[in-house]
Amino acid sequence: DALYDGKHSDDDQYLVQAPALVLSKTSAVISDPVSGTTDPNRIPGAVVEYCIVATNGGTGTASGAVITDNL
16 A cells, blocks of 8 residues: 555454363372282382373364373
């Protein structure tokens, strides 16, 4: 436009899509040095399995996401 103010093109609509990652972490005791695998407890020396689940609650694609967990 002649005034270079952009008013001729400022009436568009935009749809912004973004991922919204939700993380959940669970743990389960597999065995311990006292009880073995029969009713194991969370005691020193126990073997514990951790599971992290990531879900995308957003509208965009979450490609290239990297999830780390420091114990």
